[in-house]
Every structure is written in C-alpha cells, then in structure tokens.
Amino acid sequence: MINATSITDYPRYKHRGFLLDTARHYMPLPIILKHLDAMSYNKFNVFHWHLVDHQAFPFVSRVYPELSEKGAYHPQLKVYKPDDVTRVIEYARLRGIRVIPELDTPGHMESWGRSHPEIITMCYENGEPFGRLGTINPIKNETYTFVRNLFREIVEVFSDDFVHLGADEVTYDCWKSNPEIQAFMNDKSWNEDYSSLEELYQTKLFQIITDLKAKYIIWQDPIDNNVTVNQDTIVQVWKDPSLDPILPPYREGLEKVTKLGLKTILSAPWYLNYISYGPDWKNFYQTEPEDFNGTAEQKKLLIGGEACMWAEYVDGGNVIPRIWPRAAAIGERLWSANDVRDVDMANVRLDQQRCRMVRRGINAEPIAPGYCGRYEYAMNDPWGSDQTNEASVNTPFHIGIIYMMVALVCFSIF
Structure with missing residues (x-):
C-alpha cells in the first residue's frame, strides 16, 4: 500500500529561462536535446536559443539559404536544418519548455554580411572603405525588406509568441565613418546623436514584428541609450560590474527599466560562462531578484530570469558539465519562494x-x-x-x- 500524498508547489516567476549560445561554437543537436532534458529536470521552462552572432550563422533559412551557406562554420556539418529546428521545438514542448529564438540586430551581424553585405554598413577609414562591415545599415529600404522576410520565416517556424531581437552592444563607429550615413544624419539634423539612428531602426523593426503578430524581447542597451521603445517591450537586464567593471550594477538597470513601466527579465547575476574554483553556485542561489530600488508595482514587472551560457570557451565536449548542476541553483531561485534560501x-x-x-x-x-x-x-x-x-x-x-x-x-x- 502506498500512502496518499498531497503536494502544493508553484513557481514564483513564470519566466524561468536558459540562454544557450550556438554561434560562438556550434552545439550538436544531441547536446541541445540533452540540455533540454536537464532543463526539464530543474524547472526551467524557456529555452532562449541564441542562434546566430558575429562568428557564425548556423540557422538554415528557407528564404535566404545563403546566410548559412556562407555564414556557418560549415554549410552542411555545422548548421541547424529545418528538421533539426522542428525537432528541438517539439522535444522542448513535450517537456513543458518554450523555445524563443534570438536573431541579434543591429549589431553582432558580421556573419550576415558574408552573404548580404548590402544590408550592413561599410566602415571607412581616412575617407576610404577598408573592407570591414559593421552594424546593419538602417538608412536603406532594402534592409527592412530583408529583415521583414527573414523574421516572417522565424515567426512561422518557431511556435512561441515571442522572438528575441537582441539589440545589445551596438557600436556606432562604422556609422560615424560612413559618408552616406553622415549625409543622412545631416539631413535629419541629428548631428552626432547616433541613438536617434538606432531608434529609427528599432522603431521600424518593432513595427515589422508587430505586423507579423508577434511579441518581442530586447537586451537593455536601447534603454541605456535613451531609445524610446514600445510599452509592450520586454527588456532583459544583463549588465553588471561582475561581468565588466565599466558596466553599471544590474540593480540600477532593473530600477530604470521598471520605472519606465516595462516588463523585465534578469540575467546579469547568472552568467554561467564565468567560472571560478569551488561552489560558485552559492552566489547564484543567494541572489534575490527583487533586491533593487523600486515600488511594489515596479517589482511586479519583473517576470523572471534567465541563466546564460555564452559559448566562446565551450562546445559540445564541455558545455553540459559546465552548466550542470550549477544552473539548478538558479532554477530553485526562480521557482521557490523568497524565504527558501x-x-x-x-x-x-x-x-x-x-x-x-x-x-x-x-x-x-x-x-x-x-x-x-x-x-x-x-x-x-x-x-x-x-x-x-x-x-x-x-x-x-x-x-x-x-x-x-x-x-x-x-x-x-x-
């Protein structure tokens, strides 16, 4: 005979995510599936798939197959084909996990430029182009046609309501050096206000995503650059001096974002790619997400958090033990009540x-x-x-x- 047991358990936050970078190093499909298993064992419910970046474009697009043909580490062996993506989405769904893709723009796009340099800003030096491509070119109509077509495919392929649009670490250097960009800025009387140019792009991109009946998440950088965003934007806070001494504390980021009435996701304290000797999981565990200056209404805008594994120094051979069980401590922090610590x-x-x-x-x-x-x-x-x-x-x-x-x-x- 087995005694009856009543269990009362529920999550503190509805968004309990994990970001996995598959661009700095390609992650084999079996590794991604094993990671999804581990996520399901530890109460994570969102797989934030950082699909592409400067280094590689492994996503095989039906609309623009040349992106992976020229942008992936290998056009056949280091890519995620449509069947692979479908399998990941379904495998995750059966384990109660949503899959949110990230295609980061307007920066982090060098791999895009290998097949479509026409949408990327050419960098100049001493008045001459010197071959380096920078951020997206936001003044060309063809840029938005391209982006609309690609994101239409992304929205159709991925079944989640949300896509992640990136928007972090946008450098203005190439914009500043490019004579066409300079002429456009002068016509707009924007002078040196490149945040206005960034805002122009983001506003058009947000409208494209809205027209596609999707919702979106961005990193906090546009907010830090005083870019005006739509009120339904979800902002992911990632900056903190623990990652780079020049960055502001994440508590200030949370305060700033929520003061604007925007929903937010916290990641800054949970970058698993930063490692140290011994049980660093305790630092992850002891982080209190709502420990920032703000009203009770502001803190309600914090919808959860994400652990992050950036892949500069991990691949399929070491990524699983690098993540687990350290990430499980973050899973508890996002699930359990504040007093379980x-x-x-x-x-x-x-x-x-x-x-x-x-x-x-x-x-x-x-x-x-x-x-x-x-x-x-x-x-x-x-x-x-x-x-x-x-x-x-x-x-x-x-x-x-x-x-x-x-x-x-x-x-x-x-």
Whole structure:
C-alpha cells in the first residue's frame, strides 16, 4: 500500500529561462536535446536559443539559404536544418519548455554580411572603405525588406509568441565613418546623436514584428541609450560590474527599466560562462531578484530570469558539465519562494539532484567530494546495491521508481 500524498508547489516567476549560445561554437543537436532534458529536470521552462552572432550563422533559412551557406562554420556539418529546428521545438514542448529564438540586430551581424553585405554598413577609414562591415545599415529600404522576410520565416517556424531581437552592444563607429550615413544624419539634423539612428531602426523593426503578430524581447542597451521603445517591450537586464567593471550594477538597470513601466527579465547575476574554483553556485542561489530600488508595482514587472551560457570557451565536449548542476541553483531561485534560501540545506538537495542527473545520462559535474553510488556517470550497472542518498536503496524496483518520481516534485527546488 502506498500512502496518499498531497503536494502544493508553484513557481514564483513564470519566466524561468536558459540562454544557450550556438554561434560562438556550434552545439550538436544531441547536446541541445540533452540540455533540454536537464532543463526539464530543474524547472526551467524557456529555452532562449541564441542562434546566430558575429562568428557564425548556423540557422538554415528557407528564404535566404545563403546566410548559412556562407555564414556557418560549415554549410552542411555545422548548421541547424529545418528538421533539426522542428525537432528541438517539439522535444522542448513535450517537456513543458518554450523555445524563443534570438536573431541579434543591429549589431553582432558580421556573419550576415558574408552573404548580404548590402544590408550592413561599410566602415571607412581616412575617407576610404577598408573592407570591414559593421552594424546593419538602417538608412536603406532594402534592409527592412530583408529583415521583414527573414523574421516572417522565424515567426512561422518557431511556435512561441515571442522572438528575441537582441539589440545589445551596438557600436556606432562604422556609422560615424560612413559618408552616406553622415549625409543622412545631416539631413535629419541629428548631428552626432547616433541613438536617434538606432531608434529609427528599432522603431521600424518593432513595427515589422508587430505586423507579423508577434511579441518581442530586447537586451537593455536601447534603454541605456535613451531609445524610446514600445510599452509592450520586454527588456532583459544583463549588465553588471561582475561581468565588466565599466558596466553599471544590474540593480540600477532593473530600477530604470521598471520605472519606465516595462516588463523585465534578469540575467546579469547568472552568467554561467564565468567560472571560478569551488561552489560558485552559492552566489547564484543567494541572489534575490527583487533586491533593487523600486515600488511594489515596479517589482511586479519583473517576470523572471534567465541563466546564460555564452559559448566562446565551450562546445559540445564541455558545455553540459559546465552548466550542470550549477544552473539548478538558479532554477530553485526562480521557482521557490523568497524565504527558501538556506544554503546548507540547498547543498544537500543539489548534491542529490546532481546524482539524479548523472543517473539519467547528464554528465553534471560534482559540487563536493563523494560519489553517486553504482550509477556514477558512464558506469554500466545503474541499479547496483550500494546506491547512496536515493529512495531506491533497499526497496523493490517499482517502489523506488515511485519514490523518485515523488522526490522530483516535492523537493522545493527540483
């Protein structure tokens, strides 16, 4: 006989996301699927797929196939074909995870320019073009035709209501050097106000996305540049001195964005690509998202957060253990109530959760000395008699399975 159990559990935030960069290094499809499994084990519900960037354009577009043919690391082996994308979306859906694609503009577009230099601003030096392409060219009508066609495809392929439009780290250098841009600025009497040029592009892009019946998320940079955005824009806060000493504290970013009445997502404290020796997960765990100056109404505009793994120094060989189980601490912070924050208790739960993931084939790294019993990663006997810290110890197989299913739900975090 099994006793009846009543479980009351619900998330603090509705947006519990994870950004994975597949442009700095290509991530093989099996790695992405394994990562989605791990996300589902740890109560993440949004896969923010950073598809393309300066370095590579691995997304195979039906409308503009030349983007990946010339922009990917390899036009056949290092791309995500339509069937791959469909598989990721469906695999995620079956695990309660939304997939939000990011195509970052108007910066981070060098890979686009390999096949379509006509939409990118040519950089000049001493009055002459010197071959480097910068940010998008916002003064050409053909730029917006191209962007509209590509994002129409993105909206159709990805089933989520939202797309991420990027908009971070827009450098003005090429705009400043380009004589056509300069003439346009003079005609507008904008002088050196390049934020107005940025705003021109963003306003047109937002309208394109709205016309496509989609919603959008952007990084905080346009807000920092005093660009006026639509009131339904969701802003992702990523800047903090912990990432670069010249950046403002993320609490100031949250305060500024919410003071404008805009919804926001927090990422700054949870950049998993920054690593240190020892249990850095504790820093992630102890972050209180609403610890910023603002009214109660402002704090209601914080809809959640995202862990981020940028891929300059990870690929399919090391990305999973670099992420897990560190990200699980962020999963708890976004799910559990504010008063669930005892680090010592979380340490026990996280250690147990790490072993569960190992048993399920997720090569999560250890957080402390010890071992996971006979189901240590890559061992052949997952049901050995010396398992530790698991409900299946000394119990019949089917009862152990039931206990573990209950454990996955009733632990406050995982």
